[in-house]
Amino acid sequence: MTNRIAFITGGNRGLGFQTALDLHAAGVAVVIGSRDLKQGEQAVSKLRKAGADADVLQFDVTQPADHRAAFDYFHTKHGRLDILVNNAGIAAGGFPATGPEHSVAEVPSELLKRVFETNFFAQVALTQALLPLLKKSPAARIVNLSSILASLELHAKPGSPIYDAKSFAYDASKTALNAFTIHLAYELRNTNIKVNSAHPGWVKTDMGGDHAPMELREGGKTSAALATLADDGPTGGFFHQGQPLPW
Ligand SMILES: NC(=O)c1ccc[n+]([C@@H]2O[C@H](COP(=O)([O-])OP(=O)(O)OC[C@H]3O[C@@H](n4cnc5c(N)ncnc54)[C@H](OP(=O)(O)O)[C@@H]3O)[C@@H](O)[C@H]2O)c1
Structure with missing residues (x-):
């Protein structure tokens, strides 16, 4: 499919910016x-200097008015979102x-709610707002940025790579996001829309942080690959660089 158009939230820095670069390289x-x-x-x-067809929206994912503005932008300019x-x-x-x-015993409930607001509730609300435009795409893709720290199976398994890496607020919010992936993929199973967690x-x-082993250039690959899946690609999965992760 040519002329695909992507919306990447939090695209000004980090993985979002890298994903924008990688999607541009894929012709998006x-x-x-x-x-x-x-x-x-x-x-x-910077994206335009790299040759990208790129634009920016002032956008806070926790603000419903920004969801409406994003809908209006894509509706008016493109009539769809891919x-x-x-x-x-x-x-x-x-x-x-x-x-x-990090601790169930210590996390203040306001902090827990703030993390869930951004990492879960806002993601659901934004996706709901943009779904009518995604349904207009011939082959839409939704990628939810999860984390291996969302995996209940690995957190419950002594000796797993994340068994001793518990950060309750973040981990639980990403587990909820994974539930969103599974439920939305099920609801959209008879459409051209694929939904996956990365x-x-x-x-x-x-x-x-600086101690992370992976360079940014590598880090964008999973999102970009799931955003450009072929029509026979998976939906309702949880992946790292093409390999499934346990829920
Ligand atoms: N880095 C990792 O090792 C890692 C591992 C697993 C999963 N992830 C996930 O990957 C995604 C990107 O992470 P990252 O490492 O690139 O993080 P980052 O460097 O901290 O960048 C986060 C991005 O999200 C934006 N953001 C935060 N709250 C927002 C809000 N309310 N509305 C709109 N934008 C908001 C930030 O915008 P501002 O510049 O305005 O703050 C920034 O652009 C996250 O969902 C993260 O959980 C990262």
Whole structure:
């Protein structure tokens, strides 16, 4: 399919920006969402320098008015949306988690709610708002930026790579996001829309930190691949670089 158009939330930096670059390399026109318009414009000028057909929307995923503005933008300019990358997210604290966010006993409920608001409720609401436009695409793709830290199976298994890497607020919000992936993929199973969860890897970004083993260039690959899946590709899955992860 040619002339695909993608919306990548949190595209001004980190994995969102890298995903925009990777989607441009795959021939996709990209629109990035950025809370700070100036930062978004700087990112867009870098994307354009790289040859991308790129634009920016001032966009906070927790604001319903911004969801409506995004709908209006894509409706008016393109009449459809082909790819939605639900990338914007927060970690509440750093990694490894040492603050109150990591502990069920200590996490303040306001903090838990704030993390869920951004990482789960807002993602669901934005997707609901844009679904009518995704349904107009001949082959729409929705990518939800999850994390291996969402995996209940791995968290429950002593000796797994994440058994001792527990950050309750973040992990639970991403587990909820994975539930969203499964439910939405089921509801859309008889359409041309594919919905998948991505674990990018532990990547050097502001969130991932300097100790992360994976470079940004590698980290964007999972999102970009799921955003450009062929028609016989999977839906309702949870993947890292083409390999399924346990829920
Ligand atoms: N890095 C990793 O190792 C890793 C691993 C697994 C999963 N992930 C997931 O990958 C995604 C991107 O992570 P990253 O490492 O690139 O993080 P990052 O460097 O901290 O960037 C996060 C992006 O999300 C945006 N954002 C945060 N809250 C927002 C809101 N309310 N509305 C709109 N945008 C918002 C930020 O915008 P501002 O610039 O305005 O703050 C920024 O553009 C996240 O969902 C994260 O959970 C990352």
